[in-house]
Amino acid sequence: MSPFNPHPLPSPYSSRRSLPWAISSLALLATFAVQADMVVSASSSGSSEQQTLTVSLSPNTEDAGKSANLYLAAVAGNQLFAASGTVSNHAWQVVQDTDKLPDIGTVTFSANGAMGAGVSIPAFSGIDTRGMAGTTVYAGYGANSQDMLKGKFALAYTLPAASHANLAYAASSPAQVLDLYLPAGSGPFPLVINIHGGAFLGGDKAMLDSAVLARLLAAGYAVATINYRLSGEAVFPAAIQDAKAAVRFLRANANQYHLDPKRFASFGQSAGGNIAAMLGTTGGSKTSRNGTVIWDDAKLGNPDVSSVVQAVVDWFGPTDFAQMDSALSAQGCAASFISHNTAASPESRFLGIAIGSSGSTALVQDANPISYVSAATPPFLIEHGSVDCNVPAAQSQLLAAALSAQGIDNTIQIHQGAGHGMPAESWSGKTSLDRLLAFLDRVLKR
Template sequence: MHNPTFQRSSGWALLKCAAVAFVVAALAGCAQRPATQEPATAPAADQEALVMLPAGALTEAQLLQHPIRYYLDLPYAGNDNPRQRLDVYVPEQPSYVPMPVVIYLHGGLWQSGDKAQAAERMLGLVTSGDFAVVAMNYRLTDEAQWPAQLHDVKAAIRWVRAQSNRYGFDPQRIALWGHEAGGQLALASAMTNQAQDMAGNLGAYTHIRSDVAAVVNYSGITDLNALLSHAGSIDRASSTAPEALLIGGLLRENSDIASAASPIHYVRRQAPPVMSVYANRDQVVPEAQGRVLHQRLEEVGTEHYLVQLTTAEENTPNAVTADSPWAQADQRALAFLQRVLLGHLVTVDTQSIE
């Protein structure tokens, strides 16, 4: 595997803004919204307590305490649909010029979830200075069925690549990190890197490629048809099963569409490196979904890593405690990204996490 040497910056002064020098001194950090928005102001403590945010989301007052810049609710598909917007988080002093990018795809069984959930979970990647993070929304099943969600992801990747100069992104080092439904979308997008017929035509940048360099997959469904034979807490034969809502019909009656929405269907030798994490007691996404993918990637010779959580009973929440099994998994994922995107000679630990 080719690991190029990347340029480190000594400060990247262009990202700093003299107008926030006072805030930097006062908060020992800097965070900014886009220049086109009103300056961020910290709400009063009693007001902040009333704000209802998704699990893992951070208030602007909390974001302002970190050495980052952030840009919220940017449209990536050329319209005003709130489900086709993204947030950008970049380090105030990047370690690399240009920066590798991790695009985060939230979970929620394609029925719920929000890009704001990425803030706390991904903040460490940004504050390390090594990565920029882009958190995206995608259309849910109450609005659109497959492959609309995949087309959203592809459009967001193209947007990131098109905006490389503006935000300091490295268009050659883009990774996807997805949880549950987001894991399925991340895998499906990465496994179809070279498939132009799968890219859709959303947004202004359809001439730009939508391939990625790596995938972190947490509890992503890999084979929709196989769910019918996998034990779990959801009746996958039902018309209200999340997968049935995704493809617009019963799995048993639409096996062809289910296959088209299954990442394992697209695995090829040229697939990018993948790291997967599954909990062996997860009743929502059976661990068998990870083993099926692992075996297929093994067959084609793609660099891949599978980590099992033996104590976690369900999908990871977006906010995790420092000593939780999922926090340990995050450290494995960080090592994977350092290896694949930064070229570090590190080993990715695949021993089970208890």
């Protein structure tokens, strides 16, 4: 549970620096703050997202080569919180007096001047960020908290809050809900529909990396994050049908939510990358390859509305389940990772049949986005880590080759030395997000 749940504060405030002063001062001082760079990484367990926010602070010129205390604070509603403990192991507490902010350790800055080597300060560690929407986190340094407040305080990050939370896009399962985030302005906005990972058997719509979400919103994109039926509830093609139902719902209600129905992109990570790619390649298909699966399930609503997307971003998603183990072996992964052709593998559970068993071949092909690549397929941006031992990089390379063979606009980026969504800088760092925005701008804003 988040420490930012409401806690009543004593009133009247007895300290010299009262809470309203503290909040307004932090907001003002942030405009004079030192340079800060954010790298946000996320991991999930079940439906609970845990994020680590890292802030790199560069010292002012006069502080280069000196030692200083480190401070973390957060503002949630009308409350001020401060971290106490250490950089790697801290707790949050309500505070009233900025004179008494606890520090979380000391650091010695580089002597290379104002832009010398920064200090990485993990602001969040193991905290469920779904309870922290709208919270603004600050980081700073100084000989004491008052010294820190003299312009050495950085506005680190504000966690976005959904404009519309838990919208039901269908009515056959509690899983069929989405959160919609709208940027500033009146629209109509191009929309990015994010599909979380979790091996088809776990995960949650809150898993979109907050740094990615913030960049998309700042660039003028609306973002929908969807839940879908996981394999423990319903096997393939339920997840694909749910994602298509979400697209139809959002398009059918585009006017109400200020969306541009002609500019939708699907975006997924890991298992979500497979589903996002399936949205892209099956857009012109009513049924699966052999006609046994109906993609747009009328029972899920808005049957006469298109589920086509105009762009796809696939981050390290699987494609051909039957080739995963051989590719992992060729990639040099440990034997413990080479287990996708077993009845207990996430992909077998997703399909409802053991991959490699009698009768599995047709289902594997049905669930492979490559099976549906055609001249109608929209542009793709594909990214993968070169040493990913969960989903081998060859899975994305197969998809890119199939798209290229059909003359489909596609870009594939292999992150050398990167694993399955790690390190975070490979995916939520500036270079990666610049590439993501450049692709979306080119395809959706042309």
